Amino acid sequence: MTKGLADKKICFLGAGSMAEAIFRGLLESGKTSPDQICATNRSNQSRLDELSARYSIQTTNDPSAIRDYLALSDIVVLAMKPKDVMEALRHYKSLLREDKLLVSVVAGLSMETMYGLLGNSMPIARTMPNTSSTIGLGATGIAFSSSADKEHKESVLDMFRSVGKVLVIEEKQLDILTGVSGSGPAYVYYMMEAMIEGGIRGGLSAEDARILTVQTFLGAASMVQQTEEDPAVLRRKVTSPNGTTQAAIEKLDEFRFPQAVQEAVLRSAERAAEIGNAISLEATKRE
Ligand SMILES: NC(=O)C1=CN([C@@H]2O[C@H](COP(=O)(O)OP(=O)(O)OC[C@H]3O[C@@H](n4cnc5c(N)ncnc54)[C@H](O)[C@@H]3O)[C@@H](O)[C@H]2O)C=CC1
Ligand SMILES: O=C(O)[C@@H]1CCC=N1
Numbered sequence: 641m642t643k644g645l646a647d648k649k650i651c652f653l654g655a656g657s658m659a660e661a662i663f664r665g666l667l668e669s670g671k672t673s674p675d676q677i678c679a680t681n682r683s684n685q686s687r688l689d690e691l692s693a694r695y696s697i698q699t700t701n702d703p704s705a706i707r708d709y710l711a712l713s714d715i716v717v718l719a720m721k722p723k724d725v726m727e728a729l730r731h732y733k734s735l736l737r738e739d740k741l742l743v744s745v746v747a748g749l750s751m752e753t754m755y756g757l758l759g760n761s762m763p764i765a766r767t768m769p770n771t772s773s774t775i776g777l778g779a780t781g782i783a784f785s786s787s788a789d790k791e792h793k794e795s796v797l798d799m800f801r802s803v804g805k806v807l808v809i810e811e812k813q814l815d816i817l818t819g820v821s822g823s824g825p826a827y828v829y830y831m832m833e834a835m836i837e838g839g840i841r842g843g844l845s846a847e848d849a850r851i852l853t854v855q856t857f858l859g860a861a862s863m864v865q866q867t868e869e870d871p872a873v874l875r876r877k878v879t880s881p882n883g884t885t886q887a888a889i890e891k892l893d894e895f896r897f898p899q900a901v902q903e904a905v906l907r908s909a910e911r912a913a914e915i916g917n918a919i920s921l922e923a924t925k926r927e
Pocket of ligand 1: 653654655656657658659680681682683684719720721722724727728745746747768769770771822
């Protein structure tokens with residue numbers, strides 16, 4: 641077990657897909673043991689039963705037990721939907737103090753808004769992981785508050801390195817990082833869905849179209865990673881003059897594929913900012 645997370649108690653506020661991806665990585669990498677982890681939600685008992693059976697962690701949805709776990713925790717991971725954040729931070733703010741570290745995975749939620757809701761300057765790591773963390777192949781962006789010290793940073797880096805690659809960036813870059821890698825897996829799945837459908841339309845069985853598509857994505861991503869070549873260079877190596885790939889790329893260009901993907905990335909970033917602004921506005925209104 642590394643120094644960063646050794647003996648640290650970690651409480652997850654939210655027990656959904658992101659929370660599970662992170663604590664699964666922590667447990668599988670051996671960076672924490674199950675007794676260090678507690679996952680909580682508001683009311684879904686069967687989900688908590690499933691998680692405690694699968695990972696042997698502590699779970700609860702009882703508000704007073706959540707308070708007890710929070711009081712004992714060194715690290716609190718905010719892993720709920722943006723719409724639930726304001727209420728949760730207000731509800732638990734007396735327990736979220738400078739002696740703990742808050743790790744948020746919530747899209748768009750700024751440190752300024754969190755500090756406004758908490759009314760203190762506890763150390764915060766604002767992060768943006770993705771669901772590939774579930775299998776240790778996540779990509780996570782992290783920005784730290786100025787109150788985060790070396791040990792806090794080491795703990796958070798340890799946490800997210802256990803589920804994939806980590807980039808420490810400025811907070812203002814987190815929204816665009818969300819557009820690339822936070823939402824990114826969905827664009828890739830969308831393209832895979834379309835390729836499978838195209839294969840089926842052309843006469844392949846659904847199973848064969850899926851096998852070929854998955855292997856093509858795995859192979860292409862690994863080629864970029866292992867050869868370190870520019871994707872554009874690798875694309876040109878597939879594209880014989882006047883061949884099949886050129887014909888296909890011309891069709892993608894006809895539908896403005898590159899523009900569509902770029903606009904999607906930017907729109908996701910814009911949406912993250914909108915979500916963050918909406919929470920900030922709501923928080924100020926209710927002060
Ligand atoms: N799903 C994704 O691909 C990614 C999600 N995120 C962020 O992660 C956060 C969570 O997303 P998911 O795990 O997908 O959501 P989810 O809907 O799977 O899980 C949310 C969990 O929060 C719980 N919750 C709500 N209010 C609570 C409260 N007051 N106390 C304790 N638990 C509470 C819910 O019961 C549920 O267990 C979101 O803010 C999202 O922006 C970040 C990166 C990627
Ligand atoms: O769609 C969302 O809002 C979350 C954040 C990044 C990925 N999923």
